[in-house]
Amino acid sequence: WKNSFSILLTNPPFGDNKYNNPKGLEYLRKVDQELGLGWSLKEPSKSLKSADPALLFIDRNLQLLKPHGYLAIVIPDGLLSNEALIHYLFGRYDPKLEQMRGGKAIPIAVVSLPTVTFSISGAVAKTSFVIMRKKDQPQEDRPPQNVFFAAAEHVGFLKKGNIAILDPKGNDLEPISSSFK
Numbered sequence: 340w341k342n343s344f345s346i347l348l349t350n351p352p353f354g355d356n357k358y359n360n361p362k363g364l365e366y367l368r369k370v371d372q373e374l375g376l377g378w379s380l381k382e383p384s385k386s387l388k389s390a391d392p393a394l395l396f397i398d399r400n401l402q403l404l405k406p407h408g409y410l411a412i413v414i415p416d417g418l419l420s421n422e423a424l425i426h427y428l429f430g431r432y433d434p435k436l437e438q439m440r441g442g443k444a445i446p447i448a449v450v451s452l453p454t455v456t457f458s459i460s461g462a463v464a465k466t467s468f469v470i471m472r473k474k475d476q477p478q479e480d481r482p483p484q485n486v487f488f489a490a491a492e493h494v495g496f497l498k499k500g501n502i503a504i505l506d507p508k509g510n511d512l513e514p515i516s517s518s519f520k
Contacts, residue, residue, distance in 0.1 A: 351396030
């Protein structure tokens, strides 16, 4: 299924658990040499002893996309503050060349979501919705570009007990979507 899809819309499993089954990680490395490797800036190809399932999920989705395909994904905000992962995904700026170097994808948009977004299902993680485009060649240099950023404070509902009720303050996602378009 590698390089088969033009668009993927997804929400990976995330939480406090790490995937640390040694046999499972070894299987990933045998079946697919790209999955289950480190995102360390110093040792980018070091085998992991444990992996965040969301990281494996992002990597797998990028594999499934055709070059220039789009990935729209909900991820925990902790991943967005992981410098090594950001460089792995999007590359790093080289001021001498005035280019972004490396990375697997080009960021298009990041929308911060409030914690209530997935609270009705029991998740309380702070998340963001990220849209990225897979690069044609992972190591190709590219000029820096603008990325759309927004923060939603209201998503149209509030959690009251075990049910969702309408948020009297509305839904910020609709005007954010219009601004993005």
